[in-house]
Amino acid sequence: MSDIRLDGRVAIVTGAGRGLGREHALLLAARGASVVVNDVGGALDGDGRESSPAEEVVAEIRKAGGTAVANGTDVSTPESAAEIVEQAVAEFGRLDVLVNNAGILRDRSMAKITPAEVDRVLQVHLGGTIWMSKAAWPVFTAQRHGRIINTTSAAGLFGNFGQTNYAAAKAGIVGVTKSLALEGARYGVAVNAIEPGARTRMTEDLLGDLAGSLSPALVAPLVLWLAADECEATGEVYNVGGGRVARVLVAQTPGLFSRDITPEEIRDNWDRVNDLDTARVLLDFTQELELLKQQIADV
Numbered sequence: 001m002s003d004i005r006l007d008g009r010v011a012i013v014t015g016a017g018r019g020l021g022r023e024h025a026l027l028l029a030a031r032g033a034s035v036v037v038n039d040v041g042g043a044l045d046g047d048g049r050e051s052s053p054a055e056e057v058v059a060e061i062r063k064a065g066g067t068a069v070a071n072g073t074d075v076s077t078p079e080s081a082a083e084i085v086e087q088a089v090a091e092f093g094r095l096d097v098l099v100n101n102a103g104i105l106r107d108r109s110m111a112k113i114t115p116a117e118v119d120r121v122l123q124v125h126l127g128g129t130i131w132m133s134k135a136a137w138p139v140f141t142a143q144r145h146g147r148i149i150n151t152t153s154a155a156g157l158f159g160n161f162g163q164t165n166y167a168a169a170k171a172g173i174v175g176v177t178k179s180l181a182l183e184g185a186r187y188g189v190a191v192n193a194i195e196p197g198a199r200t201r202m203t204e205d206l207l208g209d210l211a212g213s214l215s216p217a218l219v220a221p222l223v224l225w226l227a228a229d230e231c232e233a234t235g236e237v238y239n240v241g242g243g244r245v246a247r248v249l250v251a252q253t254p255g256l257f258s259r260d261i262t263p264e265e266i267r268d269n270w271d272r273v274n275d276l277d278t279a280r281v282l283l284d285f286t287q288e289l290e291l292l293k294q295q296i297a298d299v
Contacts, residue, residue, distance in 0.1 A: 017053025
C-alpha cells in the first residue's frame with residue numbers, strides 16, 4: 001500500500017505550538033501539506049501570549065523540508081478566526097484541512113467556579129471550534145472539498161470532577177461535529193472528532209503510570225488519516241491514544257414502553273430501563289424515532 005500523502009493540500013492546526021497540535025502539524029507537513037501553525041503561546045489557563053512556540057514548530061517543519069507559517073491569533077471570536085483562514089488562503093491559495101485543537105484549562109469545582117472561568121473555557125474550546133469552522137466553511141463548500149477534525153475529550157463524554165466548564169465545551173464539540181457532518185455531506189466536507197489520550201500540559205498530572213505510554217505522537221496518525229482525501233468517514237468520534245484507535249458510539253436500551261406510563265411503573269421497571277444486555281447502537285436521531293414508532297405501532 002502507498003503512503004498517505006497530502007501534497008498540494010493546505011492545513012490549519014490550532015493550538016499547534018505544543019503537545020498534540022505540534023505533533024499534528026509536524027506529521028501533516030511531513031506528508032506534504034502546507035501548514036498554518038496557530039498558537040497564541042499562552043499559559044495553560046489561556047493567560048499571556050508568546051510567539052515562540054508556533055515559530056519553533058514552523059522552524060522545525062522547514063528544517064525537515066516542509067512548508068509552514070506561524071500564526072498567533074486567538075481562535076475564540078468570529079473576527080479572529082476569519083483572520084486565520086484569510087492568512088492560509090493568502091499564503092497558499094486554498095485551504096483543505098482544519099484541525100481544531102486549541103484549548104485551555106480553568107478547572108474548578110462547582111462550589112467555587114466563576115462566570116469568567118466558564119465563559120473563557122467555552123469561548124476557546126467550543127467557540128473556537130465553531131468560529132474556525134464557520135470561517136473555513138465558505139472555502140470548503142465553494143471548492144466542494146474539506147476536512148475538519150475536532151477535538152473532544154473523555155471529560156465531555158463521561159464527565160470529570162472539577163471540569164464542568166471543560167466537559168460542557170467538549171460535549172458541545174461532539175454535537176457540533178455531528179451537525180456539521182450533516183450540513184457538509186452535500187459539499188464533500190467531512191467532519192469528525194478525536195477523543196485523544198496523550199501526555200500533554202493538560203493531562204500530565206492526571207495520567208499517573210500511563211503517562212510514559214501516551215506520547216502525543218501516537219495521536220497524529222489518526223488526524224492524518226481523517227485529513228486524507230480517501231477517508232470517507234464523517235460525523236464520527238474516535239478514541240485514540242497509546243497506539244489504540246476505536247470508534248465511539250451512542251447506545252440505548254430497549255427500555256420500558258407503556259401508553260399509560262406512570263411514575264410508579266417507571267420505578268417498578270427501573271432495572272429494565274437500565275438493562276444493557278440488549279442495548280442497541282444508534283447512529284442518528286431517526287433511528288431513535290424509529291424505535292419509538294415501532295413500539296407505538298405494536299400496541
